[in-house]
Amino acid sequence: MSNPTKTSRAEDIYRTLKEEIRSNRLHPGAQIPEPELAGRLDVSRTTLREALIRLEADGLVELIPRRGVRILPLRADDMGEIYEILTALEADVAVAMARKRPAAHELQPLQDAIDAMQRAVDMEDLDAWAGADDRFHTVFLEIHGNRRLKRVVETLSDQAHRARIATLHLRNIPKRSTEEHQAILDAILAGDAKQARKALRSHRARAARELLDILDKLSQL
Structure with missing residues (x-):
């Protein structure tokens, strides 16, 4: 059974990151290590990864194994x-x-x-x-x-x-x-x-x- 608190936290992180990407506060092309991003948001790596997977499906980020997340550039x-x-x-x-x-x-x-x-x-x-x-x-x-x-x-x-x-x-x-x-x-x-x-x-x-x-x-x- 899923943990409602964890699910809610992942949703909050997803929405926060999505708005930062949409507004370009997270700059197109920027690459950020997952530990750094998790620390900045004060969230677990597992919860962060759940949010990032959704953002990748939205076409906003690219997950790079062992290197973190890249904000997709504007082309x-x-x-x-x-x-x-x-x-x-x-x-x-x-x-x-x-x-x-x-x-x-x-x-x-x-x-x-x-x-x-x-x-x-x-x-x-x-x-x-x-x-x-x-x-x-x-x-x-x-x-x-x-x-x-x-x-x-x-x-x-x-x-x-x-x-x-x-x-x-x-x-x-x-x-x-x-x-x-x-x-x-x-x-x-x-x-x-x-x-x-x-x-x-x-x-x-x-x-x-x-x-x-x-x-x-x-x-x-």
Whole structure:
């Protein structure tokens, strides 16, 4: 029988490390011996290993025998593949939602996220904008309601999030992106599945190009 306390501790360590990786506090490419990481977190090696195995399955780290754990680096090729999958999956979600035509009040959390993006744009607060953008895509999947799809997209989004945070302050103020989110929501509210797909795919494709261009330039420095 599993120990609930140990399981809970491993979950806490998993979430802590995941957030440090997502926010790039643990830098891409960094390699850390497991004993050092266990000491830093004040946790047993066994509990740490349980959390690291999950992070490896998430595509965030690589476990290297006798050498510790490596935070996977940010590569333009990897991000290109991730955005291709995200675009396909989210476009289908947009179509399904447009066909269902949820009531406006059901979609209000999406409008609230867009409004928060606009306020952040007006204040030129890129960090606040990124948080609102994350909320939009999270709520987007929650409203759709397919839990398995949500887990798949969240795993991919966690990998892409690191690149977005690393390049956030190298971009222009995301006025256009905010407008694109509004176009997606407007198409869903109108029940226009074709336009919802087009708006979503256009948004993701442009965002991917912008991100990959920056990553390519950074790799040449």
